[in-house]
Amino acid sequence: MDYDFRSIEGKWQKYWDDNRTFKAVEDPSIPKDRRRYVLDMFPYPSGAGLHVGHPEGYTATDIYCRFLRMKGYAVLHPMGFDSFGLPAENYAIKTGTHPEITTKSNIDNFREQIKSLGFSYDWDREVSTHTPDYYRWTQWIFLKLFEKGLAYESETPINWCPSCLTGLANEEVKEGRCERCGAQVERKNLRQWILRITAYAERLLQDIDKVEWPEAIKAMQRNWIGKSTGAEVAFSLEGGQGELRVYTTRPDTLFGATYMVLAPEHPLVDVITTDEHREEVVNYIRQASLKSDLERTELNKDKTGAFTGAYAINPMNGERVPVWISDYILISYGTGAIMAVPAHDQRDWEFATKFDLPIIEVLQGGDVSKEAFTGDGPHVNSGFLDGMGKEEAIEATIQWLEERGKGNRAINYKLRDWVFSRQRYWGEPIPLVHCEKCGIVPVPEDQLPLLLPEVESYVPTGTGESPLAAIESWVNTTCPCCGGKGKRETNTMPQWAGSCWYYLRYLDPKNDREFVGQDKVDYWMPVDLYVGGAEHAVLHLLYARFWHKVLFDIGVVNTDEPFRRLVNQGMITSYAYQRKDKSLVAMDQVTEVGPDSFVETATGEPLERVVAKMSKSLKNVINPDDIIKNYGADSMRMYEMFMGPLQMSKPWSTQGLIGVHRFLERLWRLMDRPMVDDVPPVELARCLHKTVKKVSEDTDSLNFNTAIAQMMVFVNESYKHDQVYRSLIEPFVLCLCPYAPHMAEELWERLGKTSCASLEAWPEYDPDMTVDDEVTIAIQVNGKVREKLQVPSDISKEDLEKIALEHPGVQKRMEGMKVVKVIVVPGRLVNLVVK
Numbered sequence: 001m002d003y004d005f006r007s008i009e010g011k012w013q014k015y016w017d018d019n020r021t022f023k024a025v026e027d028p029s030i031p032k033d034r035r036r037y038v039l040d041m042f043p044y045p046s047g048a049g050l051h052v053g054h055p056e057g058y059t060a061t062d063i064y065c066r067f068l069r070m071k072g073y074a075v076l077h078p079m080g081f082d083s084f085g086l087p088a089e090n091y092a093i094k095t096g097t098h099p100e101i102t103t104k105s106n107i108d109n110f111r112e113q114i115k116s117l118g119f120s121y122d123w124d125r126e127v128s129t130h131t132p133d134y135y136r137w138t139q140w141i142f143l144k145l146f147e148k149g150l151a152y153e154s155e156t157p158i159n160w161c162p163s164c165l166t167g168l169a170n171e172e173v174k175e176g177r178c179e180r181c182g183a184q185v186e187r188k189n190l191r192q193w194i195l196r197i198t199a200y201a202e203r204l205l206q207d208i209d210k211v212e213w214p215e216a217i218k219a220m221q222r223n224w225i226g227k228s229t230g231a232e233v234a235f236s237l238e239g240g241q242g243e244l245r246v247y248t249t250r251p252d253t254l255f256g257a258t259y260m261v262l263a264p265e266h267p268l269v270d271v272i273t274t275d276e277h278r279e280e281v282v283n284y285i286r287q288a289s290l291k292s293d294l295e296r297t298e299l300n301k302d303k304t305g306a307f308t309g310a311y312a313i314n315p316m317n318g319e320r321v322p323v324w325i326s327d328y329i330l331i332s333y334g335t336g337a338i339m340a341v342p343a344h345d346q347r348d349w350e351f352a353t354k355f356d357l358p359i360i361e362v363l364q365g366g367d368v369s370k371e372a373f374t375g376d377g378p379h380v381n382s383g384f385l386d387g388m389g390k391e392e393a394i395e396a397t398i399q400w401l402e403e404r405g406k407g408n409r410a411i412n413y414k415l416r417d418w419v420f421s422r423q424r425y426w427g428e429p430i431p432l433v434h435c436e437k438c439g440i441v442p443v444p445e446d447q448l449p450l451l452l453p454e455v456e457s458y459v460p461t462g463t464g465e466s467p468l469a470a471i472e473s474w475v476n477t478t479c480p481c482c483g484g485k486g487k488r489e490t491n492t493m494p495q496w497a498g499s500c501w502y503y504l505r506y507l508d509p510k511n512d513r514e515f516v517g518q519d520k521v522d523y524w525m526p527v528d529l530y531v532g533g534a535e536h537a538v539l540h541l542l543y544a545r546f547w548h549k550v551l552f553d554i555g556v557v558n559t560d561e562p563f564r565r566l567v568n569q570g571m572i573t574s575y576a577y578q579r580k581d582k583s584l585v586a587m588d589q590v591t592e593v594g595p596d597s598f599v600e601t602a603t604g605e606p607l608e609r610v611v612a613k614m615s616k617s618l619k620n621v622i623n624p625d626d627i628i629k630n631y632g633a634d635s636m637r638m639y640e641m642f643m644g645p646l647q648m649s650k651p652w653s654t655q656g657l658i659g660v661h662r663f664l665e666r667l668w669r670l671m672d673r674p675m676v677d678d679v680p681p682v683e684l685a686r687c688l689h690k691t692v693k694k695v696s697e698d699t700d701s702l703n704f705n706t707a708i709a710q711m712m713v714f715v716n717e718s719y720k721h722d723q724v725y726r727s728l729i730e731p732f733v734l735c736l737c738p739y740a741p742h743m744a745e746e747l748w749e750r751l752g753k754t755s756c757a758s759l760e761a762w763p764e765y766d767p768d769m770t771v772d773d774e775v776t777i778a779i780q781v782n783g784k785v786r787e788k789l790q791v792p793s794d795i796s797k798e799d800l801e802k803i804a805l806e807h808p809g810v811q812k813r814m815e816g817m818k819v820v821k822v823i824v825v826p827g828r829l830v831n832l833v834v835k
């Protein structure tokens with residue numbers, strides 16, 4: 001019989017769908033530790049459809065969930081769509097098509113593509129963030145944030161993308177450019193809604209220790225939060241103009257503070273600048289306003305600045321120090337002002353060198369005439385601190401300052417509050433009304449969802465107002481508080497909003513009374529395993545943790561962290577072909593002339609094969625639909641898992657895919673051999689038990705590639721026999737089931753079963769059958785047998801040598817002597833030559 005994967009896969013996908021085979025079981029009698037919530041990062045339904053990266057994570061979680069179900073766990077495994085966002089809106093601007101129409105058809109396409117891979121989602125729980133029954137609750141959560149004082153309005157300079165015509169969060173700016181369109185980001189003052197994520201900085205930092213996430217991601221979150229400890233120090237301004245507070249991590253270097261620097265935006269600049277210096281200062285401020293924070297704080301950048309003409313007094317030694325402004329000081333960090341210690345801070349050193357300001361060494365250990373010394377060492381030129389090391393001197397200084405009311409211990413975080421509004425159409429309307437009398441008034445909960453109205457034009461006004469601002473009938477409303485005239489908030493929420501809590505809505509997607517029922521939260525939360533790309537390290541994963549903590553604080557979720565365990569799938573890359581000058585050649589311009597040998601077709605120039613990101617221009621993008629059509633979903637699933645460890649990045653190879661496809665065909669043909677109920681040969685039985693053991697353990701630990709390799713071993717061994725042994729092939733088919741579920745179901749049926757393989761119990765193995773025969777090995781020391789050992793017959797030479805050397809009895813014999821040579825005769829003896 002031919003392996004007709006097309007009809008097999010269609011048949012079983014329909015069967016699973018019709019029978020709701022993978023409906024999540026909510027049975028209170030199943031104990032909590034037998035329930036698992038396994039979550040995928042839901043996709044943004046782009047017009048391009050699924051790419052090969054999606055099925056990688058989705059296949060991994062699918063295999064794991066199918067395995068857990070067969071092991072008897074209650075499993076929640078849902079899928080949905082993150083469906084608000086810019087691409088649909090940009091498309092609407094170009095074509096006039098309502099984003100809802102585009103989004104719906106993209107979702108339909110994605111759903112069909114995802115289903116064609118045979119994933120075991122409980123589709124009754126599908127959610128899309130753009131539907132009113134979903135965003136009603138996103139708005140509800142926003143109102144909770146607002147009630148708690150965690151949402152506030154502010155006129156702040158924000159990152160502004162001149163091409164998308166919208167504000168961007170810091171997280172959406174990559175190297176000074178818009179993450180979406182690549183345009184150079186500018187600064188613009190706009191009225192914004194801001195979420196006070198900084199109020200949660202410490203908890204977001206502390207609780208990272210509680211979760212089982214990759215260390216790299218944890219480190220990125222810690223850095224992003226950027227906790228810094230130090231002191232605030234007050235310098236009084238000369239001429240009775242009040243005081244200037246600075247934040248420093250190095251209060252111990254106060255004796256070396258030879259000048260001060262304010263951020264150009266600092267409110268005191270205007271007050272203290274002398275007439276003589278005003279023109280220069282004003283010009284400087286104008287220039288600085290054009291630069292992004294990133295450009296301003298870059299290291300090794302040529303330092304610029306202007307002197308204000310003012311002086312302050314160093315509280316430690318009463319010295320008079322000049323006050324400058326410079327763009328390397330950010331207004332948004334600390335107090336927006338610093339004491340500069342050029343001897344021990346490199347940026348200050350560069351500034352001092354350029355403007356010829358004094359450099360005073362206060363810590364020994366470097367040569368401060370060449371560069372700043374940032375290490376530890378004894379203090380000098382520092383009065384009562386002299387001789388102390390860094391930590392001791394920091395403590396002593398803080399104490400000194402606090403006793404005199406001239407400063408205090410302080411903590412700062414790099415984390416900034418989250419600019420939460422967008423001047424766009426395709427997002428959740430922010431449910432607030434501006435009333436002249438009552439101020440900002442929330443839309444009453446029973447009036448949610450506040451629907452997104454129809455607009456004539458999706459084009460942002462570019463003035464910083466969203467297209468919603470142009471719909472007067474929508475904007476003008478009555479104040480829910482006084483009944484007078486009110487105006488609706490016209491900003492919408494950013495795309496991150498919906499994805500901050502979707503994992504909760506899956507628990508109870510049709511609930512129209514609450515955002516999620518408490519019983520459902522108790523039953524399933526927290527998420528046991530969350531799989532997705534590492535690109536979400538600080539964006540989505542930090543925001544979701546923040547919202548979750550707020551929901552925890554108002555008592556509607558039961559854990560303070562949403563995602564217990566996180567696994568990042570590696571990127572699927574592609575091969576690309578490189579000329580000598582490192583330029584890349586599109587895939588269709590390359591000819592393979594031998595094994596691993598390639599030339600550019602047109603010129604015959606030899607090319608080197610390298611690994612690169614898949615890209616349209618290199619024509620090396622793999623479309624999952626084509627693979628499924630030509631080789632089947634089971635081949636696609638198995639290949640993506642066989643490419644290598646889940647967490648590693650690995651290049652796509654269609655040859656590799658074909659290899660996996662051939663393996664499935666070979667397994668299929670194996671089943672054409674006569675099926676017998678006889679007792680199987682012991683060697684084959686052993687191989688089966690080892691296979692069940694390995695596949696069980698490796699599936700449990702997400703080591704899918706090695707599980708597949710073992711299944712291949714079993715099929716090879718089986719080919720050495722003319723018959724197929726029912727007692728072996730049945731458990732094998734069940735092992736295969738999570739990996740190639742369509743084929744497994746079909747084979748199960750061919751085995752005469754009327755049950756669904758996906759719902760069968762996971763096969764057991766006999767541990768005795770998994771250990772190999774043992775042999776007795778003699779350990780000799782200088783040719784004399786001293787010990788005898790039982791070891792597996794196939795033990796490696798290295799392991800045998802190690803065991804012999806570590807044997808306590810042997811070590812005793814060799815006491816005080818050195819091993820000069822080890823002779824290993826596998827299966828017989830180890831001789832240790834000692835002196």
Ligand code: ANZ
Pocket residue numbers: 228229247248249250253263328329330331332333334335336337338339340341344345412
């Ligand atoms: C004096 C000093 C001496 C400093 C020294 C460092 C080394 P982190 O660790 O990132 O918190 N700083 C403070 N506010 C700033 C601002 N708004 N813009 C730019 N730089 C600012 O860094 C804190 C240090 O960065 C502070 O400690 C201050 O320089 C500078 F040997 O003060 B330090």
Ligand code: ZN
Pocket residue numbers: 435436437438439441479480481482483484486
């Ligand atoms: Zn009012």
